[in-house]
Amino acid sequence: MNLDLPSILAQTALLLLLAPLLSGLIKNWKAKLQNRRGARIWQPYFDLLKFLRKDMVISEHTSWIFSVTPYVLFLTADSIPRARLEAWAAVAK
Amino acid sequence: MDNVAMNTQPATLLVASLCGYVIGAMAGLLFLRHEKLANLFSFGAAALSGLSGLLAALVFLAGGAVPLPQIELLHSLTPFIHFTARLDALGAFFLLIVSLLSLALSIYSLGYAKGFFGRKNVGVLGAFFNALLLATTVVFVADNIWMFLIAWEIMALTAYCLVSFEHEQPETRDAGVLYFIMSHIDAGCIILGFLLLFQTSGDYGFDSLHVLGAKMSPGKRDAAFILFLLGFGIKAGIVPLHIWLPVAHPVAPSNVSALMSGVIIKTGIYGLTRVLFGFLGAPPLWWGVTVLTVGTVSALLGVLYALMEHDLKRLLAYHSIENIGIILIGLGAALMFLHTNHTVLATLALIAGLYHTINHASFKGLLFLGAGAVLHATHTRNMEEMGGLAKRMPQTAFFFLVGAVAISALPPLNGFVSEWLTYQALLQGFGTTESLMRLIFPLSGAMLALTGALAAACFVKAFGITFLAQPRSEHAAHAHEAPPSMRFGMAVLTVPCVLLGLFPTAFVRLLDPLTQQLTGEQLSAQLSLANGLVLTSLTEKTGTISTLGIVLMAVCLLPIPLALWLVFARNSKTRSGPTWDCGQRGLTPHMEYTATGFSKPIRMIFKALFRPRRDVQREYDFSPYFATTIRFESHIEEVFVRRIYRPLRILILRVSRRIRALQAGSIHAYLLYIFVTLLLLLLFAL
Numbered sequence: 001m002n003l004d005l006p007s008i009l010a011q012t013a014l015l016l017l018l019a020p021l022l023s024g025l026i027k028n029w030k031a032k033l034q035n036r037r038g039a040r041i042w043q044p045y046f047d048l049l050k051f052l053r054k055d056m057v058i059s060e061h062t063s064w065i066f067s068v069t070p071y072v073l074f075l076t077a078d079s080i081p082r083a084r085l086e087a088w089a090a091v092a093k
Numbered sequence: 094m095d096n097v098a099m100n101t102q103p104a105t106l107l108v109a110s111l112c113g114y115v116i117g118a119m120a121g122l123l124f125l126r127h128e129k130l131a132n133l134f135s136f137g138a139a140a141l142s143g144l145s146g147l148l149a150a151l152v153f154l155a156g157g158a159v160p161l162p163q164i165e166l167l168h169s170l171t172p173f174i175h176f177t178a179r180l181d182a183l184g185a186f187f188l189l190i191v192s193l194l195s196l197a198l199s200i201y202s203l204g205y206a207k208g209f210f211g212r213k214n215v216g217v218l219g220a221f222f223n224a225l226l227l228a229t230t231v232v233f234v235a236d237n238i239w240m241f242l243i244a245w246e247i248m249a250l251t252a253y254c255l256v257s258f259e260h261e262q263p264e265t266r267d268a269g270v271l272y273f274i275m276s277h278i279d280a281g282c283i284i285l286g287f288l289l290l291f292q293t294s295g296d297y298g299f300d301s302l303h304v305l306g307a308k309m310s311p312g313k314r315d316a317a318f319i320l321f322l323l324g325f326g327i328k329a330g331i332v333p334l335h336i337w338l339p340v341a342h343p344v345a346p347s348n349v350s351a352l353m354s355g356v357i358i359k360t361g362i363y364g365l366t367r368v369l370f371g372f373l374g375a376p377p378l379w380w381g382v383t384v385l386t387v388g389t390v391s392a393l394l395g396v397l398y399a400l401m402e403h404d405l406k407r408l409l410a411y412h413s414i415e416n417i418g419i420i421l422i423g424l425g426a427a428l429m430f431l432h433t434n435h436t437v438l439a440t441l442a443l444i445a446g447l448y449h450t451i452n453h454a455s456f457k458g459l460l461f462l463g464a465g466a467v468l469h470a471t472h473t474r475n476m477e478e479m480g481g482l483a484k485r486m487p488q489t490a491f492f493f494l495v496g497a498v499a500i501s502a503l504p505p506l507n508g509f510v511s512e513w514l515t516y517q518a519l520l521q522g523f524g525t526t527e528s529l530m531r532l533i534f535p536l537s538g539a540m541l542a543l544t545g546a547l548a549a550a551c552f553v554k555a556f557g558i559t560f561l562a563q564p565r566s567e568h569a570a571h572a573h574e575a576p577p578s579m580r581f582g583m584a585v586l587t588v589p590c591v592l593l594g595l596f597p598t599a600f601v602r603l604l605d606p607l608t609q610q611l612t613g614e615q616l617s618a619q620l621s622l623a624n625g626l627v628l629t630s631l632t633e634k635t636g637t638i639s640t641l642g643i644v645l646m647a648v649c650l651l652p653i654p655l656a657l658w659l660v661f662a663r664n665s666k667t668r669s670g671p672t673w674d675c676g677q678r679g680l681t682p683h684m685e686y687t688a689t690g691f692s693k694p695i696r697m698i699f700k701a702l703f704r705p706r707r708d709v710q711r712e713y714d715f716s717p718y719f720a721t722t723i724r725f726e727s728h729i730e731e732v733f734v735r736r737i738y739r740p741l742r743i744l745i746l747r748v749s750r751r752i753r754a755l756q757a758g759s760i761h762a763y764l765l766y767i768f769v770t771l772l773l774l775l776l777f778a779l
């Protein structure tokens with residue numbers, strides 16, 4: 001598989017966009033199996049939007065580690081799987 | 094730059110560096126009564142010498158290691174014994190390590206030694222510190238058995254003086270004595286080993302020892318191998334000869350601990366590399382198997398004992414044993430590949446081992462400096478009394494975190510690269526025909542994987558318990574950030590941690606002259622793909638990794654969370670509030686996770702090895718369920734101390750007691766001894 005930089009980024013973006021949908025589908029099917037109607041499959045997107053708008057209360061016992069960690073986790077979870085870099089080799093060529 | 098300049102520059106810089114250490118030591122002794130001047134001049138001189146040595150090694154290696162002229166000392170004083178020194182590629186690589194550490198540690202010491210003002214003599218500390226650095230540098234450039242052994246001995250003695258620097262505490266004195274004994278056993282083994290080599294070569298120069306093994310009888314060669322493995326192994330701290338290491342490293346001042354863990358134990362690796370790959374010639378299979386097994390066992394046991402520790406510096410000392418094990422896995426695999434004539438794979442394994450050597454020096458140095466800063470602020474080494482330090486000393490916490498990520502072999506820092514290379518070398522050994530190798534390589538690789546996971550767990554514990562949550566003691570609550578010079582010293586060591594992680598292919602190019610010298614191969618071209626952006630293990634098929642690529646990817650993705658934040662969370666507010674305490678009023682540090690609690694699952698899994706002794710005392714009034722006080726004590730004794738060293742000590746004491754009867758203090762008995770000895774000698778002469 002020979003990828004170039006734009007398609008790597010597009011793939012990553014697509015992965016990020018579709019991840020909540022998968023979670024929504026699973027929750028929906030689970031509800032159906034338990035004879036419940038369940039939430040819409042789009043519900044995780046609304047949840048995420050709601051969470052993003054919320055105020056934050058950060059414990060006074062935390063340090064800078066606490067505020068940096070979410071970003072680090074987001075970036076590593078997305079970039080480490082792409083570390084098999086035949087793709088990067090292709091970019092550099 | 095013309096050839097002559099290339100040739101003389103490293104030599105000049107090296108001599109400047111050596112002279113700098115001498116001046117630093119003199120300055121320490123000269124200003125014995127002026128601690129501020131002693132501090133400034135001795136550590137300042139050491140820092141400049143370190144810089145000069147660093148440049149010498151870099152220029153020399155980057156220039157392709159063009160042979161330098163031999164330097165001879167004291168030519169006229171000693172007609173039969175020559176003290177010669179010469180920088181070669183292997184020596185230059187280790188010179189790079191010692192100089193890098195010297196630069197960082199000396200800057201750090203400028204601030205750290207202030208803690209001794211009015212309490213201890215800083216001049217003495219500075220003098221011994223410089224003398225130790227000088228001796229270590231000379232060990233790496235010595236070109237002659239005499240020069241090497243004398244520098245080796247001075248190194249052991251100065252290190253002993255530095256370990257027992259705070260000799261008021263009995264713990265420190267005991268540790269010093271143990272270190273003294275062990276380092277003399279190792280010197281004894283090495284002297285015997287060199288004597289065996291000398292029997293065949295008839296000359297003390299290292300030149301004459303080159304590939305000498307081919308001329309020696311197999312029995313002698315094996316004996317020399319065992320002696321060198323014991324001797325250099327004690328210095329390196331391999332299991333089961335490591336017992337001095339977790340005792341001596343913690344009690345030394347922290348700058349000295351960093352020097353010992355970063356450089357002094359590496360002299361053992363240097364010696365093994367020089368002797369095994371340079372002098373003893375084509376290795377039989379069992380040498381490689383022995384080194385690989387010893388390395389694997391050291392790595393695993395080192396990390397297991399580290400996990401059980403709650404003394405921050407002892408924990409780091411046990412990790413040194415683990416990392417020496419990982420280095421030896423690389424060297425052992427290289428020996429086995431040499432036996433089967435796979436020189437390219439041998440070179441790969443050797444590169445992995447040596448790469449890990451410089452990596453361990455940089456991150457372990459950094460971690461010990463961080464531990465020193467913590468110790469400086471809290472006056473305790475016990476992790477159970479720390480906590481909350483990330484808030485009080487955020488920069489130290491950052492540097493310690495960099496070191497912890499590097500030692501846990503997480504990308505993109507340097508520990509990851511060298512462990513990845515080690516795995517690659519081991520995995521490719523699976524393709525060889527030798528059945529023993531096909532069995533032992535995957536086993537060793539699996540153990541290495543277990544070691545890596547446990548090391549990561551251990552540093553979650555070390556960082557989490559020390560720096561996060563609420564302070565567990567008054568000292569920790571009143572901790573303060575380290576002074577600027579100490580922070581700068583730590584910053585200097587984060588540079589190689591990051592650079593060696595991001596640009597491995599550039600560094601492997603520096604190792605080319607070294608591998609050319611030891612195995613006759615140069616691999617940097619084969620290991621680098623895509624203009625050096627991607628590191629491979631020989632071919633694209635066997636595996637590729639790009640730490641720089643991971644970082645670039647992360648940078649490319651960084652706009653996503655920032656954009657999300659800008660679009661949606663712009664109007665949200667951030668408040669600071671108390672931690673939710675489930676309605677029970679008052680969270681106290683007693684409710685926090687402890688270091689002992691964190692490692693409990695592992696203690697239970699490896700119960701057969703640890704055999705923890707626990708002692709619980711509870712007092713209660715009417716029912717055991719309502720105890721008024723509970724005292725819990727847990728203690729772990731190392732299996733080697735229990736099974737080997739304690740019985741050995743008892744035996745030696747018992748024999749000594751018997752022998753003491755000979756020295757009864759009676760002059761008549763002594764006269765009899767002299768007479769009997771004389772008779773025996775006369776009989777022998779007949």
